[in-house]
Amino acid sequence: MTLIIDGPPPSGDPGPQGPDTTDPSTEPWTARTNWIVRVLAGVSLASVAATVWLGLWVTPPDKVQGNLVRLVYIHPPIAWVALYLAFGIAAGSSVLWLWPRTRRVAWDRLAASSMEVGTVFTGLTLVTGAIWGRPTWGVWWAWDARLTSTALLLVLQLGYLALRRIPGDPDARARRCAVGAVIAAVDVPIVHFSVNWWRTLHQGATVLNANLSPTIHGAMAWTLLLGFVSLTLAFAWMLVVRYRIQVLSDRLEGADLETALAERWSEGEQ
Amino acid sequence: MWRDAVLVAGKDLRIELRSRVVLNQVAPFAIVVLALFAFALGPNRAPMLQAAAGLFWVAVLFAAVLAVQRSFALEANDGTRDGLRLSGLDPAGIFLGKAAAISVQLIVLEILLAGGVVLFYGAHIRSYGAVLVACAAGTAGLAAVGTLYGALAAGVRVRETLLPFLLLPVVAPVLLAGTRAWQVALGTGPGGDSADPWLRLMLVFAAVYLAVGVLIFGPLQEAA
Numbered sequence: 264m265t266l267i268i269d270g271p272p273p274s275g276d277p278g279p280q281g282p283d284t285t286d287p288s289t290e291p292w293t294a295r296t297n298w299i300v301r302v303l304a305g306v307s308l309a310s311v312a313a314t315v316w317l318g319l320w321v322t323p324p325d326k327v328q329g330n331l332v333r334l335v336y337i338h339p340p341i342a343w344v345a346l347y348l349a350f351g352i353a354a355g356s357s358v359l360w361l362w363p364r365t366r367r368v369a370w371d372r373l374a375a376s377s378m379e380v381g382t383v384f385t386g387l388t389l390v391t392g393a394i395w396g397r398p399t400w401g402v403w404w405a406w407d408a409r410l411t412s413t414a415l416l417l418v419l420q421l422g423y424l425a426l427r428r429i430p431g432d433p434d435a436r437a438r439r440c441a442v443g444a445v446i447a448a449v450d451v452p453i454v455h456f457s458v459n460w461w462r463t464l465h466q467g468a469t470v471l472n473a474n475l476s477p478t479i480h481g482a483m484a485w486t487l488l489l490g491f492v493s494l495t496l497a498f499a500w501m502l503v504v505r506y507r508i509q510v511l512s513d514r515l516e517g518a519d520l521e522t523a524l525a526e527r528w529s530e531g532e533q
Numbered sequence: 534m535w536r537d538a539v540l541v542a543g544k545d546l547r548i549e550l551r552s553r554v555v556l557n558q559v560a561p562f563a564i565v566v567l568a569l570f571a572f573a574l575g576p577n578r579a580p581m582l583q584a585a586a587g588l589f590w591v592a593v594l595f596a597a598v599l600a601v602q603r604s605f606a607l608e609a610n611d612g613t614r615d616g617l618r619l620s621g622l623d624p625a626g627i628f629l630g631k632a633a634a635i636s637v638q639l640i641v642l643e644i645l646l647a648g649g650v651v652l653f654y655g656a657h658i659r660s661y662g663a664v665l666v667a668c669a670a671g672t673a674g675l676a677a678v679g680t681l682y683g684a685l686a687a688g689v690r691v692r693e694t695l696l697p698f699l700l701l702p703v704v705a706p707v708l709l710a711g712t713r714a715w716q717v718a719l720g721t722g723p724g725g726d727s728a729d730p731w732l733r734l735m736l737v738f739a740a741v742y743l744a745v746g747v748l749i750f751g752p753l754q755e756a757a
Contacts, residue, residue: 422702442749445745
């Protein structure tokens with residue numbers, strides 16, 4: 264029943280996609296790990312709740328923007344998670360998977376999990392930005408440099424998820440996705456610069472971020488800081504949970520070899 | 534690596550010379566796209582001329598998707614891909630060869646399209662240097678990314694729909710920079726602009742993706 268992909272690689276170390284045919288119904292983690300994950304969940308939920316409480320009730324409304332300023336407590340933290348943390352983890356672990364010495368199935372799972380959770384955060388970045396832009400600029404969408412490059416990033420991430428969903432051999436999928444992630448990651452700085460020039464060669468500084476001046480009120484600054492911490496924790500928790508789902512679904516695939524085999528044949532060489 | 538690249542490029546171009554698929558199907562399609570833009574923008578020359586630079590590059594992008602699809606359709610039948618992998622050719626050479634063949638075809642398409650833009654939209658090229666550098670750098674970048682994604686999508690059932698979705702967002706900088714450079718060259722852009730930063734951006738884009746392709750094409754070929 265051993266597939267070609269399960270054969271040991273020439274170097275002799277355990278293959279990147281060793282047959283993980285453990286019963287899919289068993290828990291992949293020890294009780295201790297589960298306990299840590301539960302603590303992480305509790306802490307991240309509590310800190311998000313604290314951010315909401317501070318952002319909506321404790322901090323004062325802004326002199327110019329009124330209650331709209333409250334979006335500033337979540338929008339930059341969400342964007343930080345989406346644009347830097349999630350994408351960085353996904354790109355980094357894809358490179359680690361491609362590098363033969365560090366090739367572990369864990370890197371592929373981490374890249375997939377991070378990219379998927381990150382896509383949600385990128386979408387939220389655009390949504391919270393639009394909610395702020397509508398009353399402030401009068402439009403839901405403007406071809407601002409940051410908006411444009413964030414939207415392009417979202418499309419790149421969706422492309423990765425599309426690659427991810429192609430059925431077939433898990434090793435080929437990991438390879439395909441890792442290469443796709445690297446191509447997309449290389450594009451991100453180029454997109455960033457080109458869009459910045461595209462917008463700003465004929466226009467002053469970007470309108471966004473004008474309210475993040477250093478003269479920010481004390482309570483506001485603390486709330487913003489807490490926003491960064493809480494959303495990073497929330498991302499970490501979601502990432503861990505998503506990773507667990509990936510492990511379980513890989514097991515399910517491994518356990519259901521008959522189905523996988525049929526799928527491989529129907530995929531075939533065209 | 535270079536010898537293998539010449540071999541692969543020669544093979545692809547020879548097939549194209551004999552089958553004439555790009556010349557007989559993709560080139561007319563590109564001209565049709567130009568005509569469709571003209572219909573969409575109305576019979577007045579002014580908006581067409583204003584948009585001419587961008588329309589040229591959008592047409593090039595569409596043509597590039599088709600050229601890449603054609604280039605990897607060549608490898609899809611008769612176990613050609615396995616043959617190529619068994620041939621012992623350097624993967625970097627295969628990558629450069631396929632990219633070079635796509636580039637040559639794209640250059641021919643771009644000459645046709647530039648003629649169409651001048652003829653149909655009444656554009657007047659003022660700076661041939663900027664036009665030529667933009668086309669050369671843009672073509673190399675498009676061909677490099679196209680070859681990577683073409684190989685990535687090859688052997689996948691959904692490749693026809695997957696390729697444009699993956700390729701077009703990544704080459705968006707080429708569209709932005711190419712359009713700006715052409716606007717300067719055609720004199721239709723906002724005044725006081727220089728084409729140089731855009732040309733540099735396109736050169737960097739092409740260099741980066743050619744380097745990525747040379748490095749990554751080996752592992753990529755094992756995937757399919």
